[in-house]
Amino acid sequence: MNRPLAYTPSTPLGRKLCSYMVLTDEERNFLSELERNVTKLPARADLLQQGERYGTVRVMRDGWAIRHKALPDGRRQVVNFVLPGDIIGFYCNLFETADHGVTTLTSVEVASFAPDRIFELFKRFPRLAAALAWSGAKEEAIIAERLLSVGRRTALERTAHLIVELLKRLSLVGLADGGRFILPVTQEILADALGLSIVHINRTLRRLRDIGLIEVAGQQITVNDDKQLSSVGQFDELYLHLIRAPKRLEHALDQAPDRSRAMP
């Protein structure tokens, strides 16, 4: 195995996995092959419709999208925000039909590849498989935290919490600068993400502005006092699992027996 020390792939997915462990040439090649087939789409396009049969796996390369679920009567819950490097329909190609939709918020660039590549990945690149599984677990942790928000935090707390979460996630990929970031989202979508009505989101944002914790100018949000905003939102970054565990992951994988051994 051959490991360049400070290599940073140009692909968002590669970059993401790089933060977990050092990739070999072979692994990087495989990943960039996955991201080769790129498509551009405008804002408000459906990448996946609830009830649709899964066809391809996609990687978000640039732009924002939301993952959402709807009830028959139109009520809708935004489950998560899809940011660059995130995968759409990863394991899910095994499911019969999609139980959620994915819709772009901005114009986006996505790469698509055949679901079979996932299995190939599991067979040929166990380290990548483990890393992807790990990032899937992180996504689940984010959803669980949102469930805690919607179930048990007040409107003000929830809203503060989401803003801090997005700030942290975006900072991590260089999309936020000094507490300032672009939130390409209507208040309706914010409401659907937080389980609130659009009117109440408006009230709540105004309250946060009045207290002086945030400033809003169009889609740009400025967090004035992230310390205090975190405390309003009861934000504990434990769940984001930002602490990369590269050494543990690498070591463990490299030391695990590669081939069969007898049972004791």
Add this chain to the structure above:
Amino acid sequence: MNRPLAYTPSTPLGRKLCSYMVLTDEERNFLSELERNVTKLPARADLLQQGERYGTVRVMRDGWAIRHKALPDGRRQVVNFVLPGDIIGFYCNLFETADHGVTTLTSVEVASFAPDRIFELFKRFPRLAAALAWSGAKEEAIIAERLLSVGRRTALERTAHLIVELLKRLSLVGLADGGRFILPVTQEILADALGLSIVHINRTLRRLRDIGLIEVAGQQITVNDDKQLSSVGQFDELYLHLIRAPKRLEHALDQAPDRSRAMP
């Protein structure tokens, strides 16, 4: 590879994975090795405490538990119910600390093994790795559906929905019989799972009883009219992904190239 046709392992985890695909002898041996080290615990024991460092991976063999997250002031959200065959702290051994707790509801039997075994599994048994990843994705789907419930369904809908969900999940593992099952859960826990107050859960259950949709006798719940209860809860079993995709999973894995190939 040697594949007995109708073999059913005695271990809950093995049984679960068996429902996705036919296991080889080697795979079954490995799994049963994982479940060898069994411990018994009483009800209301913490299998994992929020904030704790992960030590071992566990498989629930028998009994119920809940996965829950708490806020500093004590408000709590139950994220999911842990049933036999479910894994506790799977990928998560890579995280620094647990962002949730796991507490038993009944006396339980759990198997424990070292986190390293997970990596071994990824390297030696890609098919098992894919199957576990798939079941992880199903768990995520259940949490996302609960988020939809808590965010957008009314108390009555949520409660109905949860009862139907548990009925379906338990039926699948033979723990429900003719719409009747044991729910080893206080109303407080139900409230924490649904983002409601304990008083309101009580009101809501009474309403469901008054309408005649369910009957409650101690911990035993009887669903009288699951068709109507499903419709009250806007239940769409899409998200449970009950349709096993064994052929797709097996085929895909068996046909994926096993070793390196040149880039085009």
Add this chain to the structure above:
DNA sequence: AACCATCTATAACATAGGTTAAGGGGAGAG
């Protein structure tokens, strides 16, 4: 058999957040 702790049940009251309604601003289209 009496005690204690834990649950369930219900009533009375309080409020966070939903709903409806109406006006205003900005940006793209003609």
Add this chain to the structure above:
DNA sequence: CTCTCCCCTTAACCTATGTTATAGATGGTT
């Protein structure tokens, strides 16, 4: 330039759900 559409904003009012309080079941313990 102004029309239109979409989004934001705010006010007034309403209701689903939370809170507090109390009593009754239930079941294990001494």
